[in-house]
Amino acid sequence: MPLLMPAPEPEILSRRSELLTRLAQILPAQNVIADETARRAYECDAFTMYRALPLVVVLPETVPQVQSILALAQEMNVKVVPRGGGTSLSGGSMPLEDGILLGMSKFNRILEIDYENRCARVQPGVQNLAISKAVEHAGFYYAPDPSSQIACSIGGNVAENAGGVHCLKYGLTTNNILGLEVVLMGGEILRLGGKHLDSEMYDLLGLMTGSEGLLGVVTEVTVRILQKPPVARGLLLGFASVEAGARCVGAIIAQGIIPGGMEMMDKATIRAVERFQPCGYPQDAAAIVIVELDGTPAEVDHLVGVVEKIARAEGATTTKVSNSEAERLQFWAGRKNAFPAVSCIGPDYLCMDGTIPRKRLPEVLTGMDELAKKHGLRVANVFHAGDGNLHPLILYDASIEGDIERAENLGADILRLCVAVGGVLTGEHGVGVEKRDLMGEMFNEIDLAQQMRVKCAFDPSGRLNPGKVFPELHRCAELGAMHVVGGALPFPDLPRF
């Protein structure tokens, strides 16, 4: 599936110097990056398969500057790609050769911490982990914890509805934010939600979360902060087959227990991890499950016993319980190293992201194995088992002719399998450019047309992050027009590619 992006618009390229002049009226010189070498640093995000040199990079520091940039882009009909920490795994912030790259990294201040209302107001460029660090001394933390949390920004987390290990119990980003300030294309400011629980009218807060930078630019986020559970203990469970591990995961959930985290790794990942940095995982196991239980001491001790019993009943070959904080962290160490460890055996890997109904885990794991054989590649599995969010790592070697295509084809087949069992194409990494052309596997024309009408309600000229999420926009536009009732809502001139 070669990535088809719109050809750069010659008219925009020809007006680059005019654009730079106008941007210089909005921003200090050091906040506009026009030099080619400096722009190279921004040519991709963490989805490194595709690259493009942005037309210009701007780094605003104030909300009025963001408003002016978006108003200017609207006026000059220039595309805009917003960017947070640049850690997107689906190319959500991949730049465009004819587009402004709007970097939000200078919006890096924590504006307010409000313990009584259990929330914090932060700027979008604040790193995910920085929020937890700022409230740690008071015993609080911010729950969603993507693996990239030392680098990713909260604005990007909102754009992608980021998840993490603890989202099984504590929810995704959408469950952990209370308010947003957003600048629309054209420069208008929208304020959504606040410090209170609910909000009337349409749930634009939810709509904006996970909208992948196509609806507006987030300039402030009010996040929910949670009190740290008094105690957390871990269990390290080994199994003779991945199916047995998957059944144990299902049995724990069916018992009514929602662990703080429940992660699974297969043999390929276990071996890679132990070779990278040994952490005591059972090397004879075909799969391990790490379960973390948190809460009050009385509750956790009780639940550890219940989970141990379930694991034994499901045939666990290893059952270790952490008896100290050091031991709990040791259980997690390998999980945290899994991605770099796998990249050492690869030599390259493609990290997929799909979600399935939990009870289909055993058959999907078997199915992925068969697909890998068919394509002649290996897959290492490490994933959020508790919520059915899979992260198969497809191992390939970019130096071997045709291996990239093989990896992409296997990835597409795996995602089709997820959809076939009633799942979805993504879990927590977004659609971006990576899965854009697979959207038709999941959505029909009516679905896509309605999604497009919502996009148009925010950005009718389609200048905000075009080329992402929607497959074949021109087709979508035609379909949309076909389905528009009463003919009252025409589709504007969308980018065609």
Added chain:
Amino acid sequence: MPLLMPAPEPEILSRRSELLTRLAQILPAQNVIADETARRAYECDAFTMYRALPLVVVLPETVPQVQSILALAQEMNVKVVPRGGGTSLSGGSMPLEDGILLGMSKFNRILEIDYENRCARVQPGVQNLAISKAVEHAGFYYAPDPSSQIACSIGGNVAENAGGVHCLKYGLTTNNILGLEVVLMGGEILRLGGKHLDSEMYDLLGLMTGSEGLLGVVTEVTVRILQKPPVARGLLLGFASVEAGARCVGAIIAQGIIPGGMEMMDKATIRAVERFQPCGYPQDAAAIVIVELDGTPAEVDHLVGVVEKIARAEGATTTKVSNSEAERLQFWAGRKNAFPAVSCIGPDYLCMDGTIPRKRLPEVLTGMDELAKKHGLRVANVFHAGDGNLHPLILYDASIEGDIERAENLGADILRLCVAVGGVLTGEHGVGVEKRDLMGEMFNEIDLAQQMRVKCAFDPSGRLNPGKVFPELHRCAELGAMHVVGGALPFPDLPRF
């Protein structure tokens, strides 16, 4: 604030017989209610202040029938008001004299119960409580529990994003549904979400939840079902002042405890309840707080001790802990009777619904008291204290000249107070017609114009449930046009009133 509804459109009224003929081609005769006496049964919902005789009532039984009705309405340019159980407290399903009332009561089947994926697929006319009853034998339940749960339908719950006593811990409707099937104006079917955890693209599932019947008609709901906590125990706490009670609520939350429910009642409500049906509430208390703790026995016993200690530290004058299921239900009995009990001392009451940041509770309770004195009326308070969702019951006597207006004015002032402290106009009852004209207190023109653009992305001709939620649509349309970027998204001919 007299309710200004659009005058019935004479052209529609003149085509009533044509409409009836066309409906007879879609539905069996007994599913079309055209007779005036029979239509009277539908002239209002639980917000009884305003009434209107619907043009015709239709009761479809299949999805294709719903599609045909909405396609016909689109074709004939007739308004449609969807209705579930008719228990809306904000007039969300109030009929229109020139509109079809689309009753979904015959969609009353539970289609599938799937314990392994912890969900159930149900039709929208299924009553809220019926879901819990259907899964009770397996130890499961559906969490949101509005007071009207024996009568309200799950489709209406989705439309209003209904809450309830247990939403503090288990979330509102939006946190407890996984999928929807929706028919749009014009007859297209949208399928949103499913049995899996996350869904890519814009969060239309969240957008639809709480959209008050203005975006589409729900024809199927996939709800999350939860395992019943093994144990629940209640605490009945009495306080010498409402402020002390409110401080105790804040202290419990600040300790990191999220009770299954935490409700508060003031002296006026306690007295009304004890007069209606005595249940042992301390009559000398100025406020009582009922706290329910649920979970594993070890956890609950531990937390009961912690809450008792907090209550004593906050000066509780009564601290009772339930030692049996009968005693726990006894604690709740008065809370469940609160609304009918207050209506006995009224003789009439207006139930308000607003949400505030929890820490502002003491000052808002004091402020409401002052407002009530200013307007010369009494207010009884019973509310979801834990999540800051207030339900002041304004007592008035409809037989006294001017009392209705006084009650409405006091209600508006109370809601303005909620907004002034950083809260919102609604908690769980929706905007409907009740608060439509107060929306300007909360939202500015940019906010309302953006909300209107989203509405138009689903229903550009504005025929679905007009007159609800949006204040002064014509003004909104002008504003919208003013703010539309690039002029690409015109506002269609919206109902003007």
